[in-house]
Amino acid sequence: MREILAKLNKTAGVRGSMVVNRDGIVVASDLAVEADEKSIGAVASSILAALESALKRINMGKFSRFIITGSEGKVAVVETGQALLIVLLSRDVNMGMVNVEIKEAASAVAERARM
Amino acid sequence: MGLFDYIARWRTNSRIRSLESQIQQRPAPVLYLQLADAHREAGNAQKAAQVLKLGVVRFPSAPEIIRRQAEAEKSERQNEKKRLIEKIQTHPNPILYARLAELYKADGQVSETVGTCQRGIKAFPKYGGTYLVLGQIYVEKKQWQEAGGQLEKSVELDKYNYLALKLLAQVYMELQRTADAIKQLEAILYFAPGDEAILELLKKAREAAGQPAEQKAAAEALKGSTAAPRTEIHARTTVGRGGEQREAALRKTNIQRIAETAHRDKALSDGLANIRAVASVTGALLVDQYGLVVAASLSESLDEALAGALITNIYRAASGNAAKITAGQFEEGLVEGDSGNIHIVQIEEMILAIFAGPGVRMGLLEKSIRDFAGTLLQRR
Numbered sequence: 001m002r003e004i005l006a007k008l009n010k011t012a013g014v015r016g017s018m019v020v021n022r023d024g025i026v027v028a029s030d031l032a033v034e035a036d037e038k039s040i041g042a043v044a045s046s047i048l049a050a051l052e053s054a055l056k057r058i059n060m061g062k063f064s065r066f067i068i069t070g071s072e073g074k075v076a077v078v079e080t081g082q083a084l085l086i087v088l089l090s091r092d093v094n095m096g097m098v099n100v101e102i103k104e105a106a107s108a109v110a111e112r113a114r115m
Numbered sequence: 116m117g118l119f120d121y122i123a124r125w126r127t128n129s130r131i132r133s134l135e136s137q138i139q140q141r142p143a144p145v146l147y148l149q150l151a152d153a154h155r156e157a158g159n160a161q162k163a164a165q166v167l168k169l170g171v172v173r174f175p176s177a178p179e180i181i182r183r184q185a186e187a188e189k190s191e192r193q194n195e196k197k198r199l200i201e202k203i204q205t206h207p208n209p210i211l212y213a214r215l216a217e218l219y220k221a222d223g224q225v226s227e228t229v230g231t232c233q234r235g236i237k238a239f240p241k242y243g244g245t246y247l248v249l250g251q252i253y254v255e256k257k258q259w260q261e262a263g264g265q266l267e268k269s270v271e272l273d274k275y276n277y278l279a280l281k282l283l284a285q286v287y288m289e290l291q292r293t294a295d296a297i298k299q300l301e302a303i304l305y306f307a308p309g310d311e312a313i314l315e316l317l318k319k320a321r322e323a324a325g326q327p328a329e330q331k332a333a334a335e336a337l338k339g340s341t342a343a344p345r346t347e348i349h350a351r352t353t354v355g356r357g358g359e360q361r362e363a364a365l366r367k368t369n370i371q372r373i374a375e376t377a378h379r380d381k382a383l384s385d386g387l388a389n390i391r392a393v394a395s396v397t398g399a400l401l402v403d404q405y406g407l408v409v410a411a412s413l414s415e416s417l418d419e420a421l422a423g424a425l426i427t428n429i430y431r432a433a434s435g436n437a438a439k440i441t442a443g444q445f446e447e448g449l450v451e452g453d454s455g456n457i458h459i460v461q462i463e464e465m466i467l468a469i470f471a472g473p474g475v476r477m478g479l480l481e482k483s484i485r486d487f488a489g490t491l492l493q494r495r
Contacts, residue, residue: 005364015139033140034141039252040440046436047433049309050309050428051429054429055452057418057421058422058455058457060450060470061453064450067451068437069442070442070444071169074353075441075442087233
């Protein structure tokens with residue numbers, strides 16, 4: 001997992017990434033910024049419940065990704081099957097450029113989690 | 116602008132950039148204070164207040180930031196009250212009354228709060244937010260009966276209002292009406308499954324009512340499962356003043372819907388219709404800070420109050436935690452499902468949600484959002 005995250009973190013605009021299970025427990029992390037990993041995992045897990053409920057009731061299918069943009073940066077929470085990939089991004093990141101890398105990393109995480 | 120002013124501004128902006136970069140790398144309370152000062156020096160008091168707010172989230176026990184943030188908030192409230200009073204006189208709308216009352220409440224001005232709510236209710240009796248603020252005031256004064264009356268009215272008008280339902284449940288607990296409290300809490304779990312605060316309250320209510328077996332269902336929902344069918348079906352059929360009424364409410368006719376929303380701002384509704392006209396957009400919704408739908412342009416199959424509650428629930432979870440996950444203050448969110456997306460944008464104290472298919476063209480959508488934000492800010 002660490003290798004997948006390290007590769008993703010080389011992408012311009014990525015400030016760090018981590019994998020948490022659906023209960024928010026940190027499986028692996030590689031953050032370039034000072035942040036509370038446990039807190040991020042717990043928050044992602046609690047947001048997931050709200051997202052899944054909304055998508056289901058509004059008939060938009062299964063949750064695949066949530067991107068939050070804030071005053072200090074962006075955060076992507078990506079469904080990978082049994083786990084969530086969380087990517088911390090710069091506020092001005094080019095999402096078009098980074099999307100491909102995130103998708104690749106998410107597939108790799110899903111693959112690794114199945115092993 | 117003179118040369119001296121130009122140099123001074125350049126220095127301040129350089130300092131802001133440097134401080135922002137230092138905060139990204141190694142945040143510290145003193146950096147937030149310095150950054151707030153730099154923004155104030157640059158004439159941006161709003162940004163300064165925002166920085167202090169983020170500083171408090173990051174360092175909740177740093178006394179200087181807490182003190183400075185409280186001062187900034189108080190000053191912001193004074194300016195906002197003045198603006199709202201003027202706006203009510205020229206272009207009254209129900210949200211202005213509720214917002215003004217809330218500001219009075221924050222400053223401990225009880226009689227002004229009650230008076231503003233009463234005037235707001237008289238002018239706009241169909242808006243639930245004002246009843247909610249009045250209910251909150253009665254809760255603070257521990258006048259449970261009065262609080263219950265106002266909150267019941269708020270819930271009657273907005274059946275999926277998280278804040279009103281939660282507070283009403285707490286009031287019912289105070290009044291020893293545990294069965295009624297349980298109904299309200301179960302109603303919240305319908306649109307906010309896994310909400311830990313609600314599950315905790317539900318556990319206490321069930322214990323008080325002598326229903327320990329029900330805790331199992333609560334534990335299921337705590338896992339974040341959206342498939343807690345028992346809780347969900349139970350909630351769907353027991354919310355408010357009875358299951359039949361709720362089901363009937365969900366089958367509203369168009370005529371009823373039009374009648375209920377007649378007091379809404381036409382310009383905002385038209386603005387949302389313009390957003391909906393963008394290819395692949397299936398609906399748009401504007402929700403206020405109380406979680407109440409202000410304007411909507413949705414397909415008939417979607418209950419707008421429920422959609423508003425679901426959006427507010429996502430917004431509450433994301434905005435309340437954005438700083439903890441290093442995003443700072445929440446600005447917007449994009450939820451992607453495998454058959455559609457939800458765009459959530461904060462515009463001042465309102466939340467704009469747009470429902471779209473996967474093929475929506477972002478450039479067109481962003482333009483329509485900007486146009487709508489312009490309309491909204493003009494009418495604020």
